[in-house]
Amino acid sequence: MSVRSFVDLRAFAAQAAEGGDLLGGTALALPDGPVSIAAARLSGGGHVAAMPADRFVVVLSGALTIDGAVLAPTGSIVLPAGVALDWQAAPDTLIVAMQCTGGPAGADRPVAIDHDAPLEPSGAPLAELLIGATPACRNHTDYRSATGEFLCGTWDSTPYFRLPMRYRHYELMHLLDGAVTFVDEAGRTATFTAGDIFLVEQGAECSWESQTFVKKVYAIYRPA
Template identity: 50%
Template sequence: MTMLTPPAVQAAPSFVDLRAFAADLQAGEPVPDDGNPWTFSRRLLPMPPGPVTIAALRLSAGSGHAAATPFDDYIILLSGRLRLNDGAATIIEPSRSFVVPAGIAFDWQADDDTVAIVMRCPGGTSDTKGLVKVDIDAPRTPSAPPAPEVLLTPTPDCRNHTDYLSATGEFKVGSWDSTPYHRSAIDYGHYEMMLLLDGEVEFEDALSGTSATFRAGDVFVLLRGARCSWKHEGFCSKQYAIYRPA
């Protein structure tokens, strides 16, 4: 199986509202029908060629089997309910997420029409033996704040919990929170998909001058090559998936 190629774009925005993308049934490019709804029920987000693809997955009520792939998939459920079984049963509710590590196959069942966002990146050999459900209630430990030279406000207190780290160290999934801070624009050498759990965050794209504010419940992605500031004035927490090429 090869990496799916997203539809080409002349220029990509720094940040994309993925709930809005998933809500538009005509947005993106359909994946070729291979007879398996877990694969072909997707539309690819237009983005520059690279190691990461993002797709909206829409499943009708039903069930099927997802074969193992050489990729790591991070999946956020937007609506519906998924029952997964890779030898152990897992239930995914809306606004929760999970990782399908490379080499893992599983059975799935959608109780109702279901919509999800899938971030796919290169996988590799991993010690992970099954699906990984992101545990947003897991204890978080102190983590590094933004670099002092980009902070425009006092240094915040940040905490993190990592649920999945690929064998290469390039792909990381977990949950994070922070006290308020504002930092100047930085260059993104990585891709980051987020689901805000608490608070709201304002971004400004230093390249185009466009801005956006995302609030609790929103799902969005910052693309590699972006140059964005970050500002939040209250407590903020999120689920995240970061792919940082070596």
Template identity: 45%
Template sequence: MLDMQRALDLKRLAATCPLTDGDYKTARYALPVADGAVQLELVAPQGNGHADAVDADVFLFVLSGQFSINDTTMMEGQGSKVNAGTAFDWSATRGTRLFAMEVTETEKSGPGVVALDPTVVMSPSTPPPAEYLIGPTPACQSAPAWRSCNGQFYGGIWSATPYCRKKVPYVHDEFMYLLEGCVSFVNESGEKQTFRAGDAFLICRGASCSWESLEVVKKIYGIFRPIEP
């Protein structure tokens, strides 16, 4: 059983979980979620096929291999958001593994695919709250790529200078792929996990962990943060 109080190493999990190559819609391994508001899955597509439109925005990230949606091709380390209402033809090379984050979208923006560009120009963004920090406040930059599902679902590119943060509970599900740098987390049980450039991982709602980065970190992120009642 997966320990959802720790960061999940998605590449390692995709290589060890019971997942068999097949159709994009059915070759899937569901990760535990806090509720039915979001679906988090590993996908093992192979060959080619067609996916009908669904009433959900879906963030797809290529953990290994190559995956194409119509005229958008994603290699390992690349991701895109597929808008609700988008039907597409797909193809995948042998050994392709995807991470998928899916959230129902009632206010559809129209069919299409939003690709995340790691080279995009970023702008200064708000740092973590001062009460969470241990030491200096980092300089942060970001380039949001989308925000949808009543503002609950968003993603893009983010970077920060070195900083340390206290243990705080996550009120969102967050996918991260490190483009640059290294970060260590310590969870409530005292376990330390370290991720480096090229690693993809997931921290789910309810987990509590610290953050320590001793160098500049740059990442792709995908977040589902439900609206508080």
């Protein structure tokens, strides 16, 4: 049985096949369930009559236009289930998408993630897992599914070190500022820095160490 861990999604996306579309692309190997991850190289455009599920999309390179809204590299958007939309991509645009099935949408139109949204204080990591000072954390949720299981937004925190914990959720993270180091239960270590995009898999047991201020965009599936 393989150890659940973290996945560098920029490295994964570099292997994406040519000729994908907004709903296709190269799939990341994950267990069967409500969450899927794909990377696609897009060119041209198309129309989607109804999104089959909530889909978080982040642009790695190129430009993607959704219903007239232009996403440059590092831009991200949620395409809610059931929504109809038109899309247009600059040649060889590269995207990563996280799709979550199984619940009613939380909006009736695409929702762009606002990197500059005002943040409110949010909960800190569990005290029994912290080594050192409790961090000051803040959050803004741009999108929440009707079930509350799929959440997308921005979060930041002062530095902290947290002992390993078991993730009961999937979380895609796109670092906007700072750096964070993860160590999984097999001893695998990786440090992600501003601009990196990665996934922590459901069932992974990982520590967290950030020695500087960190800000990220997140897309989380957390079962009720």
